[in-house]
Amino acid sequence: MRYLLHSGNATYDATTKKYKYSLDQRIQDPKSIRLVKASYVAATASSYPAVVYVKSDGLSQLCKTKHTVELKNLSHQDGTNIFAVLEERHTQGKYSLEETPRTLPVKLHENVTTIDIFFTDNATILAGEASSSGSSSSTSVTDADVTAISDLVLWFPMSETTLLSSAYANTPNIGDNARYIYPGPGADNTMVFSGYQDFQVSSLGLGRGISSQASWQYAIDSSVPNAWQSELFTVVWSMKMPSTLTSTHKVFDFYSLKVEIRNPGVLYIADGFGSSFTSTNLAMIPTKDYLFTVVRKAAGGTVLFEFGSQVENLETNVVTIGNDTPKGADVSTTSHSWRLSDASQHFLNKTGILGPLIGFKGNDATETTTAQSWIRTNYDGGDTSSSSTTATTTRDASFFLELEIKS
Secondary structure, three states, rough: OEEEEHHHOOOEEEOOOOOEEOOOOOOOOOOEEEEEEEEOOOOOOOOOOOOEEOOHHHHHHHOOOOOOOOOOOOOOOOEEEEEEEEOOOOOOOOOEEEEOOOOOEEOOOOOOOOEEEEEEEEEEEOOOOOOOOOEEOOOOOHHHHHHHHOOOOEOOOEEEEEEEEEOOOOOOOOEEEEEEEEOOOOOOOOOOOEEEEEEEEEHHHHHEEEEEOOOOOOOEOOOOOOOOOOOEEEEEEEEEEEOOOOOOEEEEEEOHHHHHEEEOOEEEEEEEOOOOOEEEEEEEEOOEEEEEEEEEEEOOOOOOOEEEEEEEEEOOOOEEEEOOOOOOOOOOOOOOOOEEEEHHHHHHOOOOOOEEEEEEEEEOOHHHHHHHHHHHHHOOOOOOOOOEEEEEEOOOEEEEEEEEEEE
């Protein structure tokens, strides 16, 4: 006999998160049971497992022999009520049975009149009801939020309208050549960085950055005066690490803030006018993507100012705080060009990618969060052009099982 189990015909218990079918009478003299088909659509949630277990105490009670065990450090030979394993198929939150159906012998005279079905992520029972509903506003930071940062000095959106070719054409495509890096709205519009040769627009996450295979490549803004003109300032940027970190990679030189990645992949910040650099003890991994934040902040005691730093791994979202380092060069000096990378480094030694960068006067925590959030949103491929309120479609869980029970 073929038994069709649909979630729409079951009684759902929100407390136990189990679906139940109450039978008029027990199944008469069954000999074997086989789960032929199974599909499951998870309720709307913030995340979804890669596989889902189909469990049933009632069906497992029918079985004559132990049919499944879970490998554990302890009690790994104990039987379990896992009846099948469903795999996610192409669409997030939707699962189906891909394994070959198994025929299981059952007890002839077992008095089972309730069949329960529930679904788990390992040992965690999955809810049958959506965890969120209604409409929600996008929390992505927009371009307008960055423009509104007070005393915005630097902003490299790395967009197609701010990365321009040698002929001043837009760069809509990954791989396009870009010679000039223009600021975003609200930043110092005299800060236009010109490449020694062409950069290439490159993917950084789902966003954009610049790289270069040209020798002696760097970018410079020589339209002095260039200066922070504030003792306190903040710079936030994203970057893909070069494929090897055994040499020195100069990231940028903004006179009062000079940043390098030095062997073995540690962030260093210049501590004065010369070439002396101090380690932040922030260590990176080759080819991985990071979000950096450096602040020139007030210090205590006889030291008036110092640099604080942190780095976030954009793949794992783990944030690490660096050691404070000396304050760097005088912020009021205006006679120096500012640079991205360095000719001797061949722009991050030809394998690194510089992503969006935002720099502003002061250490305002809200503005720092805005800068970090904008860069994360860009990295994740979000639309930062405008905010919007969108309806969030939610769904409760549903399932279908086909059982073949022979009598």
